[in-house]
Amino acid sequence: MGIVRKHFLIVTSMMVGTFLLILGFLYFLLPVYYNQTKEQEIKQSYLSIVKELDGQSEADIRTKMIELDKIDPNLYLLLEDEEGEILYPDEPIAATYSQSDNHDQVGIWTNRITSQEGQTFTLQGEYGFQSLFVINRTLLFLFPFVLVLVFLLVSIVALIYSRLSNRRITAISEVTRQMQSLEPGLSCPVEGHDEVAHLAKDINVLYQHLLGNMEELKRENERTQARRKQEADFVRMTSHELKTPIASMLGLIDGMIYNVGDFKNHEKYLKQCREILQEQSHLVQSVLEATTLDIGEQREFEFDLAEAVRKELSPSLHLANLKQLQLDLELEPVIVRANQLFLLKAIKNIVDNAIRYTVEGGRVRIILKDHQLLVENQAEKLLRLEELEQIFQPFYRPDYSRSKKDGGTGIGLYLVQQVLDQHGFTYQFEAVDDSMMRFTIDFSQS
Known part of the structure; x- marks a missing residue:
């Protein structure tokens, strides 16, 4: 599988998975969080009312009940005396409060307050509000359509990203294939300062070193060939230099062996043979010095x-x-x-x-x-x-x-x-x- 396809599948999977996690959070956790937060806000309003009414005169309590009941539309207040008689509101409509507004989240809090006269009252706060679970049903209905739309958008974005992110790698790959020919002047394009750019720089440096080493090997091969030719020429010349004196000395020795003419004078020609051998000894010593010379x-x-x-x-x-x-x-x-x-x-x-x-x-x-x-x-x-x-x-x-x-x-x-x-x-x-x-x-x- 190519890198573009791999990136496409990976990016698509990650983005779709992220979207599903977000939808799961919205579907399951957001309503719970909203309900708890909303309930705490209403309760804080109720407790502030209890605090404000506690210790007031009975007349002030009745008067402020009308104003305080309008602070939070999701909170309904009910005031009773010690005998259970409802002092506020004047009409008993609390029982139908939550049903009339179709609230699916309801509850009641009860606290006792004392007036300046020392009389004890019971203050009830009934709350009710619409939760977000109704929205969940709407999300569940729209989920298939939203999922298809998101998948299409994610696929397009992932495809564009995959192609753009691998464009430089593709260019580097094309140049490296051309480098197999070892032609000079080739270099990978270097764009940006990320890992791909460092890779392109490293390939360029490596290729230049390779060309340099190849050129050095070529020169060394030429030098080796030249040295081999010199050695062959040297051996040939050495053979030529040794051939003539050896033949000359063989002739002298043959003449002495067979006592031909003046060669009967062995003492004279033995001295000549010794001189020839001495010259050849110097020659051999010089040849050895030349062949063993290696300054390196x-x-x-x-x-x-x-x-x-x-x-x-x-x-x-x-x-x-x-x-x-x-x-x-x-x-x-x-x-x-x-x-x-x-x-x-x-x-x-x-x-x-x-x-x-x-x-x-x-x-x-x-x-x-x-x-x-x-x-x-x-x-x-x-x-x-x-x-x-x-x-x-x-x-x-x-x-x-x-x-x-x-x-x-x-x-x-x-x-x-x-x-x-x-x-x-x-x-x-x-x-x-x-x-x-x-x-x-x-x-x-x-």
Whole structure:
């Protein structure tokens, strides 16, 4: 059963029941209340007459009886002396009083009064009036017609009320059905300040939160897909990086096993095999660091980056001195909120690369101020734009660095990118003039 029909039946039943209770009260209780009230009013009039006549002279009593008898038309007075002789009224009409007026409520009160002369009189008060029981018969006759009329009026009022009271709920229901499509811009109409209005507001807030969560899930799904693609690309590149040295070392070992040509010199080629294994060990270690990097599981806190960088870069600065590089170090106190272990490792990779690829006797500048870190070096060769676009890819190394013995694994800047991206720091790697490369990190959003 719908709410409109339920409200209609409930309101109709309540109003008809209320009307029946009112009719029952009018039929049964009102006449009784009226009769008792009317009788008390007449009795008060009678008692006031008794009080006024008591103690008066006999002449005054006879004179006032005529005036007092007219006070209440429903009260008839009768005065007798001690011998029972009627002194008022002059004609004996008391016996026919109630019958002549067709009164259905009658009664008699009797009191004794004493005159100034000491004579005792009996004062009777007979009352009679028409009760409301006659009206009950009229109500009983009209009851069926009144009931039908009331039922029709109540039904109309209940129907209008039911439809109006459920109009907002119906509108909210229609909007919520539309919300199943999760289309943006939908909202329930909010009218008034009652419970229905609060319900509409709560639905709107819930729907907006749902849309927000759906959008966040969508973005998270896109990020997950991107991470999965990166992981697949990373695994593919790792396999490629391992494939060539493994094949090379297998060739060396086969040559030594079968003593082919110069491979008879086992000591020479065993050293080469060891060098290849050592390089691959460094590569595997870098790969493990890249695959286990998860800053989200580590605790972040605020610390002085200048002091931490000075301690972390101490070995790298000694290396720069050994290479006789011109080192400019300017570190101002800067408070950042980050994972100190990973951030310092990323900065160390940047500085190590700068020192590694600086020309002999060249300059390296490390400047930390105004929430920015600048690492500049006088590079052996400036990177071209297409090389800068690929420099953060795993295992990517410019052609000139591949030929060098200390060309690295190609994982360092990839790790730097992962650390800075997960912290939300902005960064840039660029050539600033004909000889300098600059790596900039902005910590202003930390």
